[in-house]
Amino acid sequence: MKAKRESPNSFPAEPPVPERVVAGLAKIGLALRSQGWQEAGRRGLTPTQAQILRLLPPPSEQGLRLGEVADALAVTPATASDAVRSLIEKGFVRKSRSGADRRAVELYLSPAGRRELDQVAGLPDFLLAGVEALDEEETEAFLRSLIKVIRTLQEAEMIPVSRMCVTCRFFRPYAYSDPARPHHCAFVDAPFGDRDLRLECPDHDPADPDSAAKTWARFSSRATHEATGL
């Protein structure tokens, strides 16, 4: 039987702050899941299927491999294959053998899929309403913290790597002293601030591991100190 820990200010201690944060994130995860299923009922799509639709490009662009879809959703290829088959039966997705590699497939949105996606994307996350309860400054701080958490998870390979600034070869964190726009993007060759940090940038180009590590160290430590007013 463990004695209860006391926090420094004599207020009876609960689990440490990070654990409560995790619990909070779990609650949001819960909401996302249950919302996803309610959505599913309204249209004919399950959460996974909707996510795949959001992922796939129109036929005019380069299609996605099945493996890429599986990675992005963090499921096994078997599961992804199931979901895709069901989407094809529903007429929302097209599949064709890849030209370059004859065992691979390329997946695209069909026109019907494109229309369906507009509907699905139209009612964007209910979560948005929750996040919009934060003021601007709070939201930006929240985004930055979120990016740090996600990146850490990615490094531990617990979450698929995505096209974020912090893994991009064009990203130069804290290149300027202007606190509103401390970062530099070498792709558009312009300074920008935390509010423009991206999670999925179309122009993303992965940095080599070495400079990625440096970039991350720089971003991570500066973002930390800046929050304390340094």
Place this chain on the structure above:
Amino acid sequence: MKAKRESPNSFPAEPPVPERVVAGLAKIGLALRSQGWQEAGRRGLTPTQAQILRLLPPPSEQGLRLGEVADALAVTPATASDAVRSLIEKGFVRKSRSGADRRAVELYLSPAGRRELDQVAGLPDFLLAGVEALDEEETEAFLRSLIKVIRTLQEAEMIPVSRMCVTCRFFRPYAYSDPARPHHCAFVDAPFGDRDLRLECPDHDPADPDSAAKTWARFSSRATHEATGL
């Protein structure tokens, strides 16, 4: 074809900040889900089953109703009933008819369930590692923002209401001017700070709707201004 929006600083605009925050939260939800299933493989428990185990009390305490379990997990009673049946077959949960209301059931952890829970809870969320990449101050700000988001979601009834400070009749937000410990808990009759804000307090007692609204308004607006230095 839509023209690209420009943000005020001429950096090419992406979706607005709140949307990116939602995207980030969704990524974390993804990680939670896929981790849950990997867990499932190791032990014989699926994510839902593990969550139920975490929820149930030992036989020495008041058992939970099936409906309460369903609410807490944000699933239908049918789904909860399924999962509970499977847990009973595995010997981790005990069920008995409620004395007070003969159609209701009371659910408890069995001794085996208790042992299993220790295992499950032992490897707490991998997410913890991610959150611990934040420094102390950042973590506290993150927790506070999270509470605001969750509470907003609860008000919109998109997420089950939980035993948080902000819905408790003992909670007096911003009762003091001390920025380190601005709140007061009338249950323990002591001041406390953001770092002690709770998501699941054992002593929680719901406030009546009227004063709950006032408390929330006070917490919400002050937390906002405080962040901007007011």
Place this chain on the structure above:
DNA sequence: GGTTTTAATTAGGACTCCTAACCAAAAAGA
């Protein structure tokens, strides 16, 4: 006492996940 409501279960169906076994094409080695 006779509705209505509420708590839980069951039935049925689509889908999500997994692991494992399997082809077939591509890459690697001898």
Place this chain on the structure above:
DNA sequence: TCTTTTTGGTTAGGAGTCCTAATTAAAACC
């Protein structure tokens, strides 16, 4: 070149997650 791997994807099988709808039984209402 002619095998081995390796890799991309599919299928089979099984437990579980979810839902809606129908059912049973007890409680609450009038």
